[in-house]
Amino acid sequence: MTEATRRTPGTPCWVSLMVHGIDATQEFYGALFGWEFVPGPQQLGPYVRALLDGKEVAGIGQLPPDRHLPVAWTTYLATNDADETAETIRCCGGTVAVGPIDAAEAGRMAICSDPTGAVFGIWQAELHHGIAAAGPPGTPVWNELLTYEASAVGKFYRTVFGYEAEPVVSPDVDFLTLHVDGRPVASLHGVGTELPRDRGPHWMTYFEVADTDAAARLVTELGGRVLRPPWEGTAGRRTEGRLALVADPEGAVFTIVRSAGG
Template sequence: MTDARGYARPNGEAPAGHTPGTPCWVSLMVHGLEATEEFYGALFGWEFRPGPRQLGPYVRALHDGCPVAGIGVLPPDRQLPVAWTPYFASDDVDLTADAVRSCGGTIGVGPLDAADAGRLAIGSDPSGAVFGIRQASARTGPAVTGVPGAPAWNELTTYDAAHVAKFYETVFGHEEHTDSPAADHVTLHLAGRPVAAVHGLGNALPRDRGPHWTTYFVVTDVDDAVDRVRDLGGQVLAPPHNSDHGRVAMVADPEDARFALLQPAQ
């Protein structure tokens, strides 16, 4: 994990708006919506409200009354992985989708209008990692980040960080900051602030996963949160360990959607 400072305000308030190219939302598509609500409700204290009908069976997850994420149901006829997907803000989803295609990526869903959620599209970068694009409507409130129960950071694991980072730089206007050339680690910045990271593993990337984004959710005590994940039927993929940015663990929910837990350094 690279430096996530600056992604959310220190007091956890949602920023007034999202600069284009900034991660602005995360969503999860699952097979069993009710069981998934029970898992994340017990883990993070989320409550759920119905979301846009254009997205099919879909709910917004709320923390203290503020939106933090979305969860929908996978179409039964599509064999897609269950995974958390970050969305990047855009002033014009259609133009951004065109840029994705012209830079070697693909658009698999949309662009489409989703009521007060704005206009959305889901695509993949040239390596195959899935991400979303979101153009907020006038009624869309920004999601809360950086507080317990909310996302704080997104990191892409891929084959070649430097190569794939060029794609995001061109499409979203990110600036690359090479953290460790030897480790193939790049942080993506906007206006001098870190917004996401790209980590290249080369041939060490697990074939069963392929290139993928990982969302980090904040918790007050990562060791307790890991115990709750186990009790709720999830898996612990990497036990809690200390990093430069806090205590981190990698886990998966009962449908094998993988995500990270972060207890920020004091």
């Protein structure tokens, strides 16, 4: 069992990546974030959990050779009942692509998408409660949905997970912060036509780093790409930091951030 505790429904609790070359991917993230790896549940094929200082922070799995799916980080949202949540997702116009299925004794999961096509997972924890460390460099620290219009898809997420949504009141910004039990846990950012055509709506994972510029250079040295060079801005949760948008060698896109005061 991890040191993490069961999350309140709707709270992002895990991030996972399905790739074609699991060994090379472990080398990339091990070098970038200092992760070590241990075997995880094998229900969907080879799968490892990434550890930072012995604490579980992410998962990486192997795609079947005949599955030519986009390689992307997937955000998992906590639920107390994966089957009930999956049915609610269907009733609200979303799709359940995989599951719900048991992941050995770790928990029960499903892979879903919202009405705009953004993919996310749901996780009903049993022995595995999710991310056991968040904050230090090498850990996921925020999750944000990039979509066409935040308010429209926000109704879906509020209905399914019971979020309280805090909008940014501005004619120039389409942004909602999702709250669980009064605290911010994720955000929805409507970017309209600025959404990449080759990706569509998608969840973005932010990983903390000690030095954004150095980490961006290391991404390139390790065979990845820098899609947007480091800039000063807000890390989804509207806290200041230095960020860069990058992709691993298989094309999985993520954001690295040195949070202000971190």
